[in-house]
Amino acid sequence: MTASDLGADVLGWLDAPLNFVARPDPVAPNDRPERRIALCLMVVDKSWGGRATWKAVHVLSWALKSHSRLEMVARLRDGTGPADRPVVRFDPALDRALDLAVGLGFLARSDAGVFSLTPVGQDALSEVRAAGLFVDEEEALTSVKGKISNSSVERLLEWRTK
Amino acid sequence: MNLNVRHLRLRAHTGQGVYGADIPFKPGLMVVRAENSRGKSTAVQSILFALGLERMITTRPTSAVTSAMRDRLIYDADSKAETEVLSSRVIVEIEGASGNAACVTRWVADDTLSPNLVRVHEGPLSELTSDTPFVDYYVGRSGGASSERGFHVWLAEFIGWDMPELPAREGRTSQLYMEQVFPLLFVEQRRGWGGIQAQMPVFSGVTEVRKRAVEFLLSLDVGRQDLTRQRLRAEEAELVASWQVATQAFARSLDGTGMRLDGVPSRLPSAWPTEDRQATVSEASGGEEWVPLDAALAACVAELAALENANVEQVADDSAAENERAAQISGRIIEALDESRRIRAIDLALREDILRDEAEVRTVEHRLAALREDLRQHQDVVTLQKLGSTISEQMSSDCPVCHQHLPSTLLPGDVPTMTPSDSVDYIKKQILLFESMLGDSSSAVEAKRERWISVRSRSDDLALTVQALRDDLLGRSGGPSAATVARVVQLRDREKRLRATAERLAEFQIRLETLAARAVEVRAALRAVPSDDLSDEDRKKLRALQRSFVDQLKAYDFGSFSNEMIVVSEDDYLPRRDNFDLQADISASDSVRVIWAYLLGLLEVGEQFSTNHPGFLVFDEPKQQSAKDFSFAALLRRAAGGTAGRQVVFATSEPLETLRPMLEGLSHTLHVVDGYLLQRVSE
Numbered sequence: 001m002t003a004s005d006l007g008a009d010v011l012g013w014l015d016a017p018l019n020f021v022a023r024p025d026p027v028a029p030n031d032r033p034e035r036r037i038a039l040c041l042m043v044v045d046k047s048w049g050g051r052a053t054w055k056a057v058h059v060l061s062w063a064l065k066s067h068s069r070l071e072m073v074a075r076l077r078d079g080t081g082p083a084d085r086p087v088v089r090f091d092p093a094l095d096r097a098l099d100l101a102v103g104l105g106f107l108a109r110s111d112a113g114v115f116s117l118t119p120v121g122q123d124a125l126s127e128v129r130a131a132g133l134f135v136d137e138e139e140a141l142t143s144v145k146g147k148i149s150n151s152s153v154e155r156l157l158e159w160r161t162k
Numbered sequence: 163m164n165l166n167v168r169h170l171r172l173r174a175h176t177g178q179g180v181y182g183a184d185i186p187f188k189p190g191l192m193v194v195r196a197e198n199s200r201g202k203s204t205a206v207q208s209i210l211f212a213l214g215l216e217r218m219i220t221t222r223p224t225s226a227v228t229s230a231m232r233d234r235l236i237y238d239a240d241s242k243a244e245t246e247v248l249s250s251r252v253i254v255e256i257e258g259a260s261g262n263a264a265c266v267t268r269w270v271a272d273d274t275l276s277p278n279l280v281r282v283h284e285g286p287l288s289e290l291t292s293d294t295p296f297v298d299y300y301v302g303r304s305g306g307a308s309s310e311r312g313f314h315v316w317l318a319e320f321i322g323w324d325m326p327e328l329p330a331r332e333g334r335t336s337q338l339y340m341e342q343v344f345p346l347l348f349v350e351q352r353r354g355w356g357g358i359q360a361q362m363p364v365f366s367g368v369t370e371v372r373k374r375a376v377e378f379l380l381s382l383d384v385g386r387q388d389l390t391r392q393r394l395r396a397e398e399a400e401l402v403a404s405w406q407v408a409t410q411a412f413a414r415s416l417d418g419t420g421m422r423l424d425g426v427p428s429r430l431p432s433a434w435p436t437e438d439r440q441a442t443v444s445e446a447s448g449g450e451e452w453v454p455l456d457a458a459l460a461a462c463v464a465e466l467a468a469l470e471n472a473n474v475e476q477v478a479d480d481s482a483a484e485n486e487r488a489a490q491i492s493g494r495i496i497e498a499l500d501e502s503r504r505i506r507a508i509d510l511a512l513r514e515d516i517l518r519d520e521a522e523v524r525t526v527e528h529r530l531a532a533l534r535e536d537l538r539q540h541q542d543v544v545t546l547q548k549l550g551s552t553i554s555e556q557m558s559s560d561c562p563v564c565h566q567h568l569p570s571t572l573l574p575g576d577v578p579t580m581t582p583s584d585s586v587d588y589i590k591k592q593i594l595l596f597e598s599m600l601g602d603s604s605s606a607v608e609a610k611r612e613r614w615i616s617v618r619s620r621s622d623d624l625a626l627t628v629q630a631l632r633d634d635l636l637g638r639s640g641g642p643s644a645a646t647v648a649r650v651v652q653l654r655d656r657e658k659r660l661r662a663t664a665e666r667l668a669e670f671q672i673r674l675e676t677l678a679a680r681a682v683e684v685r686a687a688l689r690a691v692p693s694d695d696l697s698d699e700d701r702k703k704l705r706a707l708q709r710s711f712v713d714q715l716k717a718y719d720f721g722s723f724s725n726e727m728i729v730v731s732e733d734d735y736l737p738r739r740d741n742f743d744l745q746a747d748i749s750a751s752d753s754v755r756v757i758w759a760y761l762l763g764l765l766e767v768g769e770q771f772s773t774n775h776p777g778f779l780v781f782d783e784p785k786q787q788s789a790k791d792f793s794f795a796a797l798l799r800r801a802a803g804g805t806a807g808r809q810v811v812f813a814t815s816e817p818l819e820t821l822r823p824m825l826e827g828l829s830h831t832l833h834v835v836d837g838y839l840l841q842r843v844s845e
Contacts, residue, residue, distance in 0.1 A: 022578055023578070024578040024579050024580040024581075024584070024775055025577055025578065025579055025580065025590075026580050026585055026588055027571045027573065027577075027579050027580060027585065028536070028572075029536055029540050029542075029543060029585075030539070030573065031537035031571050031572045031573050032540075032543050032572070033557055033568070033569065033570070033571070033572055033584065034543050034546050034547065034553055034554050034557055034582075035539060035542060036572055037553055037557075038542075038546065038553055060804070091573070093572035093573065094572075096569075096572045099350045100568070100569075104553075104556045104557075104559070105556075106553070107554075114245075120552065123552055124551065124552040124553050127551045127552055127553075128546065128551065128553070131545060131546070131549055131551070133542045133546060134542055134547055136538070145550075157385075
């Protein structure tokens with residue numbers, strides 16, 4: 001068998017249909033609807049009067065991601081401004097989670113755009129808590145004393161525009 | 163194994179004189195009969211007290227005996243007048259494994275002698291005089307069962323028992339105490355009839371102590387094997403820990419010396435040392451390679467010897483030679499400076515390398531932290547789904563309005579997504595990968611640091627050499643050169659360090675070899691221990707126990723259900739029916755029959771096989787729960803049988819007119835207490 005014969009043979013083997021199957025992609029946990037919805041419920045529950053504006057949900061979800069951000073929220077109360085802190089990022093995935101939560105009946109949205117927990121949402125939240133899940137997040141939220149008012153969230157956002 | 167009570171003597175000194183009782187005991191069936199509240203329990207409990215077993219029934223030693231021996235006794239039967247007990251004691255004559263008799267005295271109340279004291283006279287009570295030698299032991303405090311003067315150490319030897327050491331909680335071991343075996347030999351009226359081993363004190367932290375007590379009494383192989391296995395496992399764990407401690411300590415002792423340890427597995431291996439696995443120490447040469455400790459030491463010694471021999475040749479006297487010498491020194495200075503430059507370059511390169519590697523280690527650490535956080539968050543989602551929580555339920559169904567699938571991700575577009583549990587597996591694999599990367603990078607950084615240290619010290623040495631060579635160049639010739647002297651000092655210092663390390667390495671190697679050799683033995687021994695199962699002999703004993711037990715239940719007219727359904731469990735050696743504890747759902751009087759049958763059964767097995775049963779059994783008021791006369795008579799009959807060595811003691815208040823017919827035709831000894839047990843005696 002000559003070299004060219006062998007080459008032709010190899011080409012012959014290769015002349016077969018190639019199939020590519022898309023493998024499922026790994027997704028960051030924060031992009032999972034189950035987790036994100038649960039977090040939204042926790043955040044709304046933490047808000048003053050159990051009612052949170054769209055901005056407040058975004059700000060608190062953003063703050064949940066690190067300890068220093070939470071500290072900033074906590075310090076809103078005493079009015080010491082976070083001069084050297086980054087701006088709040090609005091996460092489109094959160095909007096989808098909120099839409100889903102409203103659609104599935106966990107959250108209610110008033111005409112003014114304020115979110116509050118529905119009875120179903122409250123049940124779901126207590127289930128999550130009873131299962132001992134989201135421990136770190138729960139702990140982070142409790143580290144901020146009291147409930148977080150929508151006006152203090154507005155105050156946080158004002159720094160951005162200053 | 164043997165224990166027999168031959169005589170019980172009680173003495174109490176009061177203001178009204180000395181009161182007391184004497185009950186001679188005989189082997190075989192021994193019935194002590196007394197009216198209720200006339201001192202029957204005093205007699206029975208006094209035996210327990212004298213033998214230091216009161217912890218079976220109480221935590222306070224003297225409350226084990228009735229108040230008649232402790233504070234006040236009735237001295238006048240008619241008027242029930244009481245008098246204070248000033249001093250009282252119990253003396254029991256017992257017979258042990260060798261057939262010898264000993265008298266055991268314990269004071270219940272006394273001004274000078276504590277109730278923790280037990281006095282033992284060797285010999286029978288009849289020969290006891292004030293001159294008989296005695297030994298004092300103590301009981302009821304720590305050491306009572308283990309130290310040389312502990313009464314239970316003496317008693318165990320007397321009975322012929324070797325109390326086993328059992329694995330207890332928190333990796334400790336604890337002895338099986340006599341108080342834990344005697345509930346199978348001695349049923350006391352107040353608490354003993356609640357069930358088999360009802361009086362078991364569990365103070366030692368030994369797990370499954372009831373089971374262990376039966377295993378001991380029947381001398382089952384399975385118990386011994388289990389103990390052997392647990393002891394070996396504990397020893398193996400200890401060896402593994404020692405290995406790690408020794409290895410870590412030695413590796414740490416090399417930190418900052420420019421040396422490192424190789425070839426020692428971090429976990430105790432199955433064989434060590436092997437051809438490719440030996441403990442070696444190597445030293446960073448300054449360049450890429452590592453020199454084995456032996457080679458470094460040999461090089462050092464050789465250089466030292468060469469220098470010391472060359473010293474003499476350093477002498478020069480004419481000017482030509484002087485010039486020659488100067489040229490030589492200059493040449494060596496240039497050489498040393500070149501070497502120094504080379505070393506500095508390595509130093510810089512290494513420092514950069516180390517910084518880079520450290521940065522890499524930090525990156526990997528950050529990545530690991532992020533992965534672990536991801537894992538935690540994903541696990542939350544998985545748990546949420548497994549729980550079937552409202553949220554996950556809703557998410558898994560379709561949209562109620564448009565009937566489309568709800569998205570599995572919040573990302574835009576329709577991307578196939580890993581399920582949360584797939585993600586958990588995926589992240590776990592990544593974590594494993596990054597952990598091994600971290601391990602590799604960390605050990606690389608550590609090795610480079612040692613190399614760097616060695617380069618720095620080489621650089622220091624060179625600076626000194628150059629300095630000394632300069633001195634040589636300027637100074638007069640004739641003596642030994644300063645450079646050589648400096649080098650010799652350096653080399654001697656180095657030789658000392660290397661030798662010390664080599665010595666420690668040799669010690670370390672011996673330690674590891676000892677550990678590895680012992681581990682091989684322990685592991686082989688572990689493999690040699692038969693499996694958890696009962697041995698054939700064990701099974702024979704348990705079957706004999708079951709036969710005797712069922713036989714007796716028939717004889718005692720056990721009523722709760724058919725006897726054929728009862729088996730003695732191979733797990734806890736207790737009688738079971740359809741895998742349920744027999745004592746759980748039977749009537750109170752049947753429960754008493756179960757205790758009779760089980761304990762007498764243990765004694766009968768001891769008569770057929772080689773066991774630790776001492777052939778001794780005490781039932782205080784066995785006719786509990788108004789057991790039928792018919793059953794009680796059968797019990798007496800059964801107890802009166804058996805071999806000559808056994809002693810079954812019954813203390814009862816059964817009326818004589820019913821008791822006597824029951825005992826008729828049986829080989830027995832009946833002791834009837836007339837009136838109060840404690841009566842005026844002359845001493």
